[in-house]
Amino acid sequence: xxxxxxxxxxxxxxxxxxxxxxxxxxxxxxxxxxxxxxxxxxxxxxxxxxxxxxxxxxxxxxxxxxxxxxxxxxxxxxxxxxxxxxxxxxxxxxxxxxxxxxxxxxxxxxxxxxxxxxxxxxxxxxxxxxxxxxxxxxxxxxxxxxxxxxxxxxxxxxxxxxxxxxxxxxxxxxxxxxxxxxxxxxxxxxxxxxxxxxxxxxxxxxxxxxxxxxxxxxxxxxxxxxxxxxxxxxxxxxxxxxxxxxxxxxxxxxxxxxxxxxxxxxxxxxxxxxxxxxxxxxxxxxxxxxxxxxxxxxxxxxxxxxxxxxxxxxxxxxxxxxxxxxxxxxxxxxxxxxxxxxxxxxxxxxxxxxxxxxxxxxxxxxxxxxxxxxxxxxxxxxxxxxxxxxxxxxxxxxxxxxxxxxxxxxxxxxxxxxxxxxxxxxxxxxxxxxxxxxxxxxxxxxxxxxxxxxxxxxxxxxxxxxxxxxxxxxxxxxxxxxxxxxxxxxxxxxxxxxxxxxxxxxxxxxxxxxxxxxxxxxxxxxxxxxx
Amino acid sequence: xxxxxxxxxxxxxxxxxxxxxxxxxxxxxxxxxxxxxxxxxxxxxxxxxxxxxxxxxxxxxxxxxxxxxxxxxxxxxxxxxxxxxxxxxxxxxxxxxxxxxxxxxxxxxxxxxxxxxxxxxxxxxxxxxxxxxxxxxxxxxxxxxxxxxxxxxxxxxxxxxxxxxxxxxxxxxxxxxxxxxxxxxxxxxxxxxxxxxxxxxxxxxxxxxxxxxxxxxxxxxxxxxxxxxxxxxxxxxxxxxxxxxxxxxxxxxxxxxxxxxxxxxxxxxxxxxxxxxxxxxxxxxxxxxxxxxxxxxxxxxxxxxxxxxxxxxxxxxxxxxxxxxxxxxxxxxxxxxxxxxxxxxxxxxxxxxxxxxxxxxxxxxxxxxxxxxxxxxxxxxxxxxxxxxxxxxxxxxxxxxxxxxxxxxxxxxxxxxxxxxxxxxxxxxxxxxxxxxxxxxxxxxxxx
Numbered sequence: 001x002x003x004x005x006x007x008x009x010x011x012x013x014x015x016x017x018x019x020x021x022x023x024x025x026x027x028x029x030x031x032x033x034x035x036x037x038x039x040x041x042x043x044x045x046x047x048x049x050x051x052x053x054x055x056x057x058x059x060x061x062x063x064x065x066x067x068x069x070x071x072x073x074x075x076x077x078x079x080x081x082x083x084x085x086x087x088x089x090x091x092x093x094x095x096x097x098x099x100x101x102x103x104x105x106x107x108x109x110x111x112x113x114x115x116x117x118x119x120x121x122x123x124x125x126x127x128x129x130x131x132x133x134x135x136x137x138x139x140x141x142x143x144x145x146x147x148x149x150x151x152x153x154x155x156x157x158x159x160x161x162x163x164x165x166x167x168x169x170x171x172x173x174x175x176x177x178x179x180x181x182x183x184x185x186x187x188x189x190x191x192x193x194x195x196x197x198x199x200x201x202x203x204x205x206x207x208x209x210x211x212x213x214x215x216x217x218x219x220x221x222x223x224x225x226x227x228x229x230x231x232x233x234x235x236x237x238x239x240x241x242x243x244x245x246x247x248x249x250x251x252x253x254x255x256x257x258x259x260x261x262x263x264x265x266x267x268x269x270x271x272x273x274x275x276x277x278x279x280x281x282x283x284x285x286x287x288x289x290x291x292x293x294x295x296x297x298x299x300x301x302x303x304x305x306x307x308x309x310x311x312x313x314x315x316x317x318x319x320x321x322x323x324x325x326x327x328x329x330x331x332x333x334x335x336x337x338x339x340x341x342x343x344x345x346x347x348x349x350x351x352x353x354x355x356x357x358x359x360x361x362x363x364x365x366x367x368x369x370x371x372x373x374x375x376x377x378x379x380x381x382x383x384x385x386x387x388x389x390x391x392x393x394x395x396x397x398x399x400x401x402x403x404x405x406x407x408x409x410x411x412x413x414x415x416x417x418x419x420x421x422x423x424x425x426x427x428x429x430x431x432x433x434x435x436x437x438x439x440x441x442x443x444x445x446x447x448x449x450x451x452x453x454x455x456x457x458x459x460x461x462x463x464x465x466x467x468x469x470x471x472x473x474x475x476x477x478x479x480x481x482x483x484x485x486x487x488x489x490x491x492x493x494x495x496x497x498x499x500x501x502x503x504x505x506x507x508x509x510x511x512x513x514x515x516x517x518x519x520x521x522x523x524x525x526x527x528x529x530x531x
Numbered sequence: 532x533x534x535x536x537x538x539x540x541x542x543x544x545x546x547x548x549x550x551x552x553x554x555x556x557x558x559x560x561x562x563x564x565x566x567x568x569x570x571x572x573x574x575x576x577x578x579x580x581x582x583x584x585x586x587x588x589x590x591x592x593x594x595x596x597x598x599x600x601x602x603x604x605x606x607x608x609x610x611x612x613x614x615x616x617x618x619x620x621x622x623x624x625x626x627x628x629x630x631x632x633x634x635x636x637x638x639x640x641x642x643x644x645x646x647x648x649x650x651x652x653x654x655x656x657x658x659x660x661x662x663x664x665x666x667x668x669x670x671x672x673x674x675x676x677x678x679x680x681x682x683x684x685x686x687x688x689x690x691x692x693x694x695x696x697x698x699x700x701x702x703x704x705x706x707x708x709x710x711x712x713x714x715x716x717x718x719x720x721x722x723x724x725x726x727x728x729x730x731x732x733x734x735x736x737x738x739x740x741x742x743x744x745x746x747x748x749x750x751x752x753x754x755x756x757x758x759x760x761x762x763x764x765x766x767x768x769x770x771x772x773x774x775x776x777x778x779x780x781x782x783x784x785x786x787x788x789x790x791x792x793x794x795x796x797x798x799x800x801x802x803x804x805x806x807x808x809x810x811x812x813x814x815x816x817x818x819x820x821x822x823x824x825x826x827x828x829x830x831x832x833x834x835x836x837x838x839x840x841x842x843x844x845x846x847x848x849x850x851x852x853x854x855x856x857x858x859x860x861x862x863x864x865x866x867x868x869x870x871x872x873x874x875x876x877x878x879x880x881x882x883x884x885x886x887x888x889x890x891x892x893x894x895x896x897x898x899x900x901x902x903x904x905x906x907x908x909x910x911x912x913x914x915x916x917x918x919x920x921x922x923x924x925x926x927x928x929x930x931x932x933x934x935x936x937x938x939x940x941x942x943x944x945x946x947x948x949x950x951x952x953x954x955x956x957x958x959x960x961x962x963x964x965x966x967x968x969x970x971x972x973x974x975x976x977x978x979x
Contacts, residue, residue, distance in 0.1 A: 324663045348658045437634035442619040482656040507668035511755035515685040522711025
């Protein structure tokens with residue numbers, strides 16, 4: 001087992017491409033990994049490629065983890081259709097993966113600010129009250145019903161405040177949508193990738209697609225910086241780079257314009273009960289420049305309060321920065337909805353880059369120009385929620401392009417997951433420590449992550465080989481000290497297990513070393529001192 | 532579930548506070564003292580503080596951090612204190628029972644008679660001060676950088692910008708320089724330095740490292756590794772002034788932006804915390820709001836001097852032993868000791884008894900010259916000391932003897948205040964208590 005782990009790790013660090021594959025998926029985000037996993041239900045010879053050092057390195061690691069219901073989407077769009085259907089499919093989608101999914105619901109809050117002043121000015125107080133208390137909530141419920149969203153219910157002001165006591169007392173009414181769910185997007189992506197690997201897929205990272213070989217209008221192969229894979233089927237799930245990959249095949253025609261979203265994350269010890277469901281302020285359609293769905297306040301699966309995201313058009317597809325203006329905007333926006341939110345308990349801030357097209361709808365199509373090339377592009381929020389339905393739609397194309405319709409009899413429906421020490425009871429903890437004492441060695445003091453869990457992440461089916469990879473799989477460094485205690489511990493374990501000096505351990509792959517040499521290096525003769 | 536261990540006293544954390552408390556408890560007659568430390572060795576942060584300046588009050592000489600720690604470690608090794616290294620306390624409950632875990636013993640259920648909280652503090656991180664920008668490798672807290680260099684022998688940066696001029700930031704500016712790294716500058720958002728004058732001279736001035744007051748880092752550049760930071764001047768409200776941005780190329784940003792007492796376990800046990808200190812509210816015996824749970828050192832508030840930490844540890848350890856041996860006494864009603872003029876907080880916050888001398892520790896709100904710090908009861912000053920200068924980074928301590936405290940308790944209405952020296956004579960007319968034995972200069976030695 002240990003040798004197998006070592007081989008896997010060696011292969012992971014220095015991958016060799018197969019000469020051919022039945023299908024190649026470009027992009028190891030949630031969509032790419034979910035499609036690959038689905039393909040393995042029918043055949044095992046599928047390869048997932050990504051240029052980053054891990055799966056889920058784009059928008060899949062930096063979104064708000066919400067499985068929307070579709071209530072926020074425009075009627076008649078592909079987005080809304082797939083969102084509503086995807087939400088319903090979610091329990092089956094995550095079954096067997098060992099990933100937590102819970103439906104915490106969404107509370108849509110109606111306040112006087114839900115309506116623009118130019119409308120309220122013209123109204124008498126009674127008329128306005130009627131609008132806010134009755135017409136808007138009932139309108140939301142009717143809108144949902146028309147889209148096939150069940151279970152929406154109107155709440156009175158008292159019910160709103162009882163459900164979420166931290167919401168602004170200006171709340172007039174609300175709508176509760178029980179369909180909203182939470183899932184950790186990068187854990188789900190990792191689980192899907194591993195599930196695909198269990199069933200024969202190969203996930204090859206640090207490998208950039210540089211071209212698509214097309215002959216006589218048919219896909220023949222994928223060209224990368226490590227060589228070429230011959231294939232007749234390519235799924236383009238390259239996120240913000242999907243337009244570029246489509247162009248490589250001559251199967252483009254859409255343009256991705258990156259739009260950044262920043263989110264603030266709070267200490268879960270302080271905020272675990274701050275909001276129980278997702279909470280969003282209702283705004284009358286057309287009230288603001290609709291750049292995103294407006295975001296909200298929501299817990300993570302683990303109980304950290306999140307506020308965001310923002311929506312800022314950016315030039316650079318790599319722009320995952322967060323600006324002072326965005327931080328200010330989030331604080332201002334949520335100061336109204338949740339007047340007492342604990343500003344001082346912020347422990348992290350992150351940005352992701354959305355991948356919208358100018359049409360702002362999903363582009364899911366088998367190319368008419370290039371046979372064997374399937375675009376899954378323009379996937380932004382609610383992409384996470386829509387994933388199961390997107391996969392279903394893509395499989396429709398792939399079956400038409402030669403993926404067998406009969407499921408494999410040997411498909412393994414489960415992916416074993418590593419227990420989390422923090423979530424076990426004392427009896428379970430004792431049993432694990434008896435079996436392997438490294439279950440008793442706490443590496444991360446905030447999240448109570450053990451050495452055994454870190455080792456499991458490094459020796460997993462899609463091995464973690466850098467600090468962020470270990471972090472996403474185990475939560476090391478995600479707590480209030482942000483790696484102050486565990487940083488050097490995790491780095492030492494990575495160095496030991498990867499068989500590299502600790503000075504070669506990185507935060508997130510090439511170019512991100514944690515350390516710039518050893519102490520005294522700069523003082524040795526022959527080395528120029530900077531001073 | 533195995534049988535729970537029932538020691539007299541459990542001390543959580545084996546830094547200077549925990550070491551001192553465990554020793555004091557043991558020496559005061561507690562039979563069975565258990566010292567729990569999550570790290571691989573004793574001493575807390577001290578082993579990485581290889582500069583000197585520790586111990587001038589406790590030992591009357593200045594030592595390095597490791598030397599200071601070793602004096603306590605040697606005593607612990609000669610004692611019958613049970614040391615549990617690599618052991619994490621997972622949960623502390625209001626009945627003082629606790630759960631800990633390590634590789635050797637597995638899950639430990641412990642029901643001590645008394646508990647001493649000595650978990651120390653942690654560093655404020657980049658996101659807690661909300662520095663905008665990317666999230667590359669190379670953004671590191673000063674204490675973590677100190678550990679990397681002094682313990683691990685690793686360089687977290689070669690061309691360094693330091694944000695924050697607290698002592699640890701200043702000490703690291705010198706440390707990086709001595710390692711041959713380039714320190715581009717130290718940036719401080721306030722208009723005055725956060726650290727001691729001596730450190731400004733010995734760590735910055737002596738090495739020609741510039742200190743930029745009223746400046747902060749407003750953007751971190753570099754997707755993978757820090758490539759540069761943008762620094763900006765700030766206005767009186769500490770807001771960056773547009774147009775003052777300057778791009779500073781560097782490969783590491785070292786943060787010295789504050790320390791936070793570690794009270795996650797305290798909260799779990801229902802210990803009342805003081806918003807002003809971030810630590811438990813304690814009485815003169817360092818007992819928290821939960822009977823039998825005591826606190827000492829940086830878990831209460833961040834001290835500037837390890838000597839003070841040791842002192843509070845001795846008080847807490849002795850009191851925990853008394854509690855464990857003699858059992859709970861009827862708790863007398865507590866009198867609040869309130870922060871008065873130019874005082875931000877006072878520790879201990881409460882006074883119950885007056886059977887022993889008490890040192891009150893406090894910080895001022897703003898710098899002030901030629902002052903008199905005093906304990907006041909019912910408008911009457913009872914204990915006082917003079918200082919040429921008081922500054923927020925430097926803790927002040929004021930001693931009160933049992934006699935004065937007795938008077939204070941009978942008068943009630945306790946507070947500690949800092950008054951300008953020149954107002955004193957007319958107001959006080961000879962009622963000032965004699966100065967205690969401390970040196971008049973309040974400039975303490977290096978913080979850890």
